[in-house]
Amino acid sequence: MKIENIKKEFPIFDEKIQNNDLVYLDSANSSQKPKVVADRINEFYTKQFSNVGRSVHYLAVAATNLYENTRSSVQKYINAKDKNEIVFTKGATEALNLVANILGQNYLNEGDEILITELEHHSNYVPWHFLRKSKNIKINFAEMNEDGEVTLEEIEKKITPKTKVIAITHLSNVTGAILPIKEITDLAHSKGILVVIDGCQGAPHLKLNMQDLDCDFYAISCHKMYGPTGLGVLYGKKKWLEELPPYQGGGGMISEVKKDSISYGELPNKYEAGTMATAQVIAFDESIKFMENIGIENIMKHEADLVEYGQELLQKNNSVKLIGSPKNKGGVLSFTLKGVHPHDIATILDEDGVAIRAGHHCCQILHDKLNIPASARASVGIYNTKDDLDKLNDSINNCKKIFNLK
Amino acid sequence: MNLKELYQEIILEHGKNPRNLGKTDDFNKDAKGNNPLCGDNVHVYLKLNGQKIVEDISFEGSGCAISMASASIMTDLIKGKNENEAKEIVEDFLQMIKENPELKSEYLQDDEKTKLMCLSGVKQYPMRVKCATLSWHTLVSAFENKKEEVKTEN
Structure with a gap:
């Protein structure tokens, strides 16, 4: 099974979610299910x-x-x-x-x-x-x-x-x-x-x-x-x-x-x-x-590429602040947007079909340490593509526009 | 659904520059509200005079644009009203956010109604109603000087 075609194995991606194609970036919360399961x-x-x-x-x-x-x-x-x-x-x-x-x-x-x-x-x-x-x-x-x-x-x-x-x-x-x-x-x-x-x-x-x-x-x-x-x-x-x-x-x-x-x-x-x-x-x-069937090595390589791509994309986006820059990083991109509460970000992204999570992600100790009540989190799975991360970035830009950010 | 209806200019403006933000010097009633799951929190301070008129009202807190704007607009409208009027306005607002197409209270001027109706877009976002209503429930609690925190989650 080729990872490039993997989206086809997940019936949910054939659905329109509020008239949008689904950009699912909430796999750290729960992953979508392949048809076989x-x-x-x-x-x-x-x-x-x-x-x-x-x-x-x-x-x-x-x-x-x-x-x-x-x-x-x-x-x-x-x-x-x-x-x-x-x-x-x-x-x-x-x-x-x-x-x-x-x-x-x-x-x-x-x-x-x-x-x-x-x-x-x-x-x-x-x-x-x-x-x-x-x-x-x-x-x-x-x-x-x-x-x-x-x-x-x-x-x-x-x-x-x-x-x-x-x-x-x-x-x-x-x-x-x-x-x-x-x-x-x-x-x-x-x-x-x-x-x-x-x-x-x-x-x-x-x-x-x-x-x-x-x-x-x-x-x-x-x-x-x-x-x-x-x-x-x-x-x-x-x-x-x-x-x-x-x-x-x-x-x-x-x-x-x-x-x-x-x-x-x-x-x-x-x-x-x-x-x-x-x-x-x-x-x-x-x-x-x-x-x-896909192979864990292939999954790890695919997700590492995505994280690297997403990190670069978001780092270039001023106003976005990524949380954590560990040397050894898994498929999680948590961020804040200057002056915009994560729940407002999540609502605006949702309107574009981009599903992320906002909140403290059941980690209040960590958020207290960072002195923030909440963060926005995009997380990847095997079905995600660089295109999904482009859409995430576009939608963040839309959010900035609504909030008059540069 | 319409994002522009939810994030109107007036909401963004109040969210960014909330009115009556801070602790009133000589308040005599107060209450706290907290939605721990989403991280919105608010503390409402009231200065009520002998005739039960709200001489001053302010709030401290942090949260999303909707919750901050809602608290800001609320404090603007409630200042100068007496306790019964204020409670009726709260009830009217909560009914509007839930189901009523418009505001009915005779204690609100037309321009005040227009301002408050800016929050009506929240209706289409059930997950966000709790953000808009937290400060209003906390206000009612402040009139009673209740010690336990208000929650609008669940």
């Missing part, structure tokens, strides 16, 4: 539906096999050592809550410290904040530098003898900084510290190799990977998933239930209580195949 959901519901892992009838066995196939595909895609290290969740948010919860139950003690960064999305801060209340855990923040990065040196500086967990983003959803997580993990492990990665922005755009990264947990959002909503993946090292207690109780996660004792199921069932997002899991296999 949408079709797979429909096919499963109309021709193959059954719950998984319980009944012995034909459909149940077939659905269970499909469901487990996706687990194997994910394992392969992220190069995890063991299939049972892949846990399906309702999203990356749940994946991070799961990790914080089980570490809080049975790993962290009062007075222990967790190190996060000023770049973190609220999903990688609030779940740890819960432990502040319940376990008297302290949270420290590694600071973002002027380029919108958090460096290895800064992480090292903020580690104390009490640091037990480092929870960091792989790729900032605001500045686009790609963090040196392999180096951070090496450093952390040398001090006996666990590493949890928020991979929401990393997984759709970067080559993943869990055995090489060696992190202890990695959270993935499937709807940002051209997959269905309502689904996330938690990668966790087998050792931890075996040792730590379950997160939620219910059907499917147990081994034996008696009036006076309960034993829990083996991995991965232990962490998948209740009926899971079966259709989404099965359709997610198509998302992975789709990305594999």
Whole structure:
């Protein structure tokens, strides 16, 4: 599959959005879906539906096999050592809550410290904040530098003898900084510290190799990977998933239930209580195949070209101020426009069919640091082209015209 | 939808140079409004005299052009009105932003109505109505001297 023709695989680009062709620059929020993924959901519901892992009838066995196939595909895609290290969740948010919860139950003690960064999305801060209340855990923040990065040196500086967990983003959803997580993990492990990665922005755009990264947990959002909503993946090292207690109780996660004792199921069932997002899991296999067909190296090259082009374009546009200039940058272009509030920018761009996000992007700590309440963010995916970024720039110029800016 | 209707010259002008911006010296009532998701915030200060007439009104805050212009125009119109008149004007404005094609209040002069109708373009942008109404709800809260923050999100 050639990346140049990829837009054709996404039916939404055949639609007119308020009489405009869609220029979709909000993939860091959620990506559009290729036809194969949408079709797979429909096919499963109309021709193959059954719950998984319980009944012995034909459909149940077939659905269970499909469901487990996706687990194997994910394992392969992220190069995890063991299939049972892949846990399906309702999203990356749940994946991070799961990790914080089980570490809080049975790993962290009062007075222990967790190190996060000023770049973190609220999903990688609030779940740890819960432990502040319940376990008297302290949270420290590694600071973002002027380029919108958090460096290895800064992480090292903020580690104390009490640091037990480092929870960091792989790729900032605001500045686009790609963090040196392999180096951070090496450093952390040398001090006996666990590493949890928020991979929401990393997984759709970067080559993943869990055995090489060696992190202890990695959270993935499937709807940002051209997959269905309502689904996330938690990668966790087998050792931890075996040792730590379950997160939620219910059907499917147990081994034996008696009036006076309960034993829990083996991995991965232990962490998948209740009926899971079966259709989404099965359709997610198509998302992975789709990305594999294009090739992650090609995706990375394509998106790096786009970011470079977009950065140059916006840098040349006076009045536009880009947020963050990290040396290693992913497909995110956050900016402010002098004298124009991001919500006004987003409304005006929307009128031209250019879909971006305005707000704090669930990163209030980061925006407080920059001393701005909000920013505008254009983010790219595999279907974007340089033409899309030209249209973004034209629409920003239209915005300047309305606000009488030069 | 029509952007020109939303971003009229008068809105841009008020958004850029808001009237009555700052903290009134001797206010006796105030309230805060905050829409954390979009980052608009406003603090309305009132100086009400013994006859419950708004002798002075001002606001502090930051936000989009719509929210700033709306607060600016509001403070201009409310100054000199008594509490009941002001509350009726607020109600009239909120109804207009929601559904009414025009303003009805007898406490507004024709030129004041014309100015306020500049905000009617917001109707076509449901996501932005909360920006236009934040300062108005905060004004009502200021009359009551309420301590909890007003929100128009959700």
